Amino acid sequence: MSEYREIIIDHFKNPRNQGEIIDADKVIDETNSSxxxxxxxxxxxLNGKIMDIKWQGVGCAISTAGASMLSEKVVxxxxxxxxxxxxxxxxxxxxxxxxxxxxKCATLAxxxxxxxxx
Amino acid sequence: xxxxxxIRADFPILTRKIHxxxxxxxxxxxxxxxxxxxxxxxxxYYRETNANIHRGVYEMSVESTQLVDDTRRNVAKFVGxxxxxxxxxxxxxxxxxxxxxxxxxxxxRSGDAVVITKLEHHSNMxxxxxxxxxxxxxxxxxxxxxxxxxVENGExxxxxxxxxxxxxxxxxxxxxxxxxxxxFTGQSNVLGTVTAVSEIVRMxxxxxxxxxxxxxxxxxxxxxxxxxRSLDIDFLAFxxxxxxxxxxxxxxxxxxxxxxxxxxxxxxxxxxxxxxxxSATWAELPSKFEAGTPDIAGIIGLGEAIKYLWGIGMDxxxxxxxxxxxxxxxxxxxxxKENLIINYGPEKNRGGVLSFNxxxxxxxxxxxxxxxxxxxxxxxxxxxxxxVINFGVSAMVRATFYLYNxxxxxxxxxxxxxxxxxxxx
Numbered sequence: 073m074s075e076y077r078e079i080i081i082d083h084f085k086n087p088r089n090q091g092e093i094i095d096a097d098k099v100i101d102e103t104n105s106s107x108x109x110x111x112x113x114x115x116x117x118l119n120g121k122i123m124d125i126k127w128q129g130v131g132c133a134i135s136t137a138g139a140s141m142l143s144e145k146v147v148x149x150x151x152x153x154x155x156x157x158x159x160x161x162x163x164x165x166x167x168x169x170x171x172x173x174x175x176k177c178a179t180l181a182x183x184x185x186x187x188x189x190x
Numbered sequence: 191x192x193x194x195x196x197i198r199a200d201f202p203i204l205t206r207k208i209h210x211x212x213x214x215x216x217x218x219x220x221x222x223x224x225x226x227x228x229x230x231x232x233x234x235y236y237r238e239t240n241a242n243i244h245r246g247v248y249e250m251s252v253e254s255t256q257l258v259d260d261t262r263r264n265v266a267k268f269v270g271x272x273x274x275x276x277x278x279x280x281x282x283x284x285x286x287x288x289x290x291x292x293x294x295x296x297x298x299r300s301g302d303a304v305v306i307t308k309l310e311h312h313s314n315m316x317x318x319x320x321x322x323x324x325x326x327x328x329x330x331x332x333x334x335x336x337x338x339x340x341v342e343n344g345e346x347x348x349x350x351x352x353x354x355x356x357x358x359x360x361x362x363x364x365x366x367x368x369x370x371x372x373x374f375t376g377q378s379n380v381l382g383t384v385t386a387v388s389e390i391v392r393m394x395x396x397x398x399x400x401x402x403x404x405x406x407x408x409x410x411x412x413x414x415x416x417x418x419r420s421l422d423i424d425f426l427a428f429x430x431x432x433x434x435x436x437x438x439x440x441x442x443x444x445x446x447x448x449x450x451x452x453x454x455x456x457x458x459x460x461x462x463x464x465x466x467x468x469s470a471t472w473a474e475l476p477s478k479f480e481a482g483t484p485d486i487a488g489i490i491g492l493g494e495a496i497k498y499l500w501g502i503g504m505d506x507x508x509x510x511x512x513x514x515x516x517x518x519x520x521x522x523x524x525x526x527k528e529n530l531i532i533n534y535g536p537e538k539n540r541g542g543v544l545s546f547n548x549x550x551x552x553x554x555x556x557x558x559x560x561x562x563x564x565x566x567x568x569x570x571x572x573x574x575x576x577x578v579i580n581f582g583v584s585a586m587v588r589a590t591f592y593l594y595n596x597x598x599x600x601x602x603x604x605x606x607x608x609x610x611x612x613x614x615x
Contacts, residue, residue: 075558076555076559076613076614081613081614084614085614105575106570106571107552107553107554107569107570107571107584107585108570108571108575108578108579108584108585109552109584109585110584130584131552132552132553132554132555133551133552133555133614134554134555171558173558174554174558177554
């Protein structure tokens with residue numbers, strides 16, 4: 073079960089930074105149209121950098137772990153940091169083995185986060 | 191005599207290994223596998239015959255034209271229509287769009303209504319949604335009950351969508367003299383519900399006699415004998431690739447007198463009569479609706495697929511699928527009793543489709559874990575988002591059967607479903 077490494081199962085079962093930020097600077101909704109997964113991301117910004125992040129949503133193990141792990145990585149990042157992290161950074165973060173059919177799951181939170189800086 | 195092992199030997203792909211396991215292909219609802227005869231017929235065409243159809247006077251062009259004409263005759267025979275009523279398209283979606291644009295734009299006006307059902311694939315939903323939006327017409331959607339069966343009498347509800355009025359309810363709530371088109375599926379791609387086409391047609395003829403009827407046959411024509419005359423319908427749309435043919439060829443059958451009155455959908459070569467610099471006249475059926483060079487090899491492949499299905503027998507195929515489905519449903523009910531899964535869909539009148547979720551596990555995760563055991567199933571909304579959401583979930587796992595599937599595969603599949611929750615234990 074190469075996709076379901078311990079770390080993914082851990083983040084899926086105990087997602088980090090789940091919740092909401094009442095006075096968020098940006099709130100983003102992102103959906104995965106192939107399966108109906110959706111995520112709501114709350115972000116506090118300071119000088120163009122992410123200072124705090126919380127998220128809510130339902131999804132599969134891959135998208136949930138993707139959101140949870142990403143939320144631990146992005147605090148302090150600005151737009152160009154996030155862009156250079158890239159989808160390849162998401163794949164690496166998840167352990168390096170995501171098949172093409174699951175890329176939309178893996179990058180759901182990441183695609184949402186990019187919109188923070190739109 | 192239906193011999194599944196003999197049939198399996200006709201499909202080269204079925205010997206493939208996935209992650210070291212024998213392939214268990216349970217996604218024929220998305221596309222079927224192809225027998226050697228179909229693959230070989232297309233290869234032979236490209237190796238020995240390849241030439242464009244029509245007009246060519248040389249040997250190979252005449253042969254190509256002959257092969258396409260033969261297929262058209264066989265497709266017509268397969269569904270009980272006439273050759274010139276068979277229009278080759280790209281797929282079911284294009285066939286339905288052809289009707290929605292060509293017939294719809296000329297015949298639907300503000301105040302008219304189009305009736306579809308909640309069972310529809312997006313391909314038989316969005317073309318009508320958009321037609322209604324263009325014309326200010328009403329879209330009426332027949333509800334399903336908790337088993338995924340269409341309801342005859344229901345509760346009428348009005349939804350005010352974006353620039354479009356949508357009404358839901360039972361057949362008898364929605365059929366009246368405003369209805370100009372009733373378009374519905376012969377079998378749900380999500381739940382396997384086989385709709386009572388003949389009964390519904392009778393109801394439409396009584397309550398909306400002015401309406402035309404289109405059947406989305408994508409999940410029906412590959413699995414059961416279909417006859418457009420005895421069903422008494424006006425249009426039938428289906429895809430070759432779900433019935434052992436190649437991708438790239440779909441079919442629209444339409445009643446000759448209706449097709450004759452319709453304007454062309456696409457304009458260009460092969461669909462014209464006389465041409466001058468300011469105008470053109472249109473060719474006769476079916477050329478009027480077949481602009482440009484078609485997928486000749488694909489059409490020839492579809493012709494071979496039809497011969498293959500005839501060789502097995504459509505009733506035998508339907509029986510085999512019925513047996514498999516009953517066998518599988520029994521086992522799936524047992525898993526449900528054990529609180530491992532939730533099943534969706536009807537108990538009776540069901541095609542070879544299982545829809546379910548493993549409790550506490552997202553459909554995509556279930557499908558991926560089954561893939562690691564060599565089992566190919568689909569997960570998600572199956573191009574029918576409103577229907578899936580209707581059951582209170584965001585996604586479902588779907589396993590679909592065809593003539594080459596076996597009880598042994600089902601046993602293996604049931605066994606591996608039990609493994610899914612263990613990954614998250």
